[in-house]
Amino acid sequence: MKNNAGMTMVEVLIAMAIVFVIFLGLSNSGLVVLDQNIKNSQRDEAVTVADNVMQNARNTPFDNLVAGTTNDNVFRRIRGLNMQYAVTRTVASLDPLNRQVTVSVAWNRYEYGKLAPYSHQAMTIVRQR
Numbered sequence: 764m765k766n767n768a769g770m771t772m773v774e775v776l777i778a779m780a781i782v783f784v785i786f787l788g789l790s791n792s793g794l795v796v797l798d799q800n801i802k803n804s805q806r807d808e809a810v811t812v813a814d815n816v817m818q819n820a821r822n823t824p825f826d827n828l829v830a831g832t833t834n835d836n837v838f839r840r841i842r843g844l845n846m847q848y849a850v851t852r853t854v855a856s857l858d859p860l861n862r863q864v865t866v867s868v869a870w871n872r873y874e875y876g877k878l879a880p881y882s883h884q885a886m887t888i889v890r891q892r
Contacts, residue, residue: 809882809883812839812850813868813883813884813885817866817885817887820866820887820889821864825862828862833851833852835850837868852864853865853867861890864887865886866886868883869882
């Protein structure tokens with residue numbers, strides 16, 4: 764109890780090993796959080812792309828919404844990553860006064876060393892005024 768010699772080398776090494784293990788766990792969880800944050804940003808941008816295409820379809824005159832499918836690629840830069848979104852817009856005539864517009868946005872991202880496909884779809888009905 765009255766030993767003022769300080770800590771031994773073994774005690775210092777054990778304390779450093781414990782701190783190292785704790786920091787390893789924290790750094791791994793930080794990487795998981797960062798990966799999920801980027802994944803959410805990519806999904807949010809896909810929703811924005813789909814919304815822009817949907818708003819464009821809603822603002823198109825009814826007679827110009829011709830039944831059929833159109834494909835397009837949209838490029839966005841998200842947190843330093845160049846993302847390509849494949850956009851498919853499908854117009855289907857439900858009856859003479861109503862058309863259904865479906866917008867699908869697809870993209871890929873690497874997860875665990877493999878390319879994983881993702882998609883988002885939005886649908887609306889456009890009526891003749």
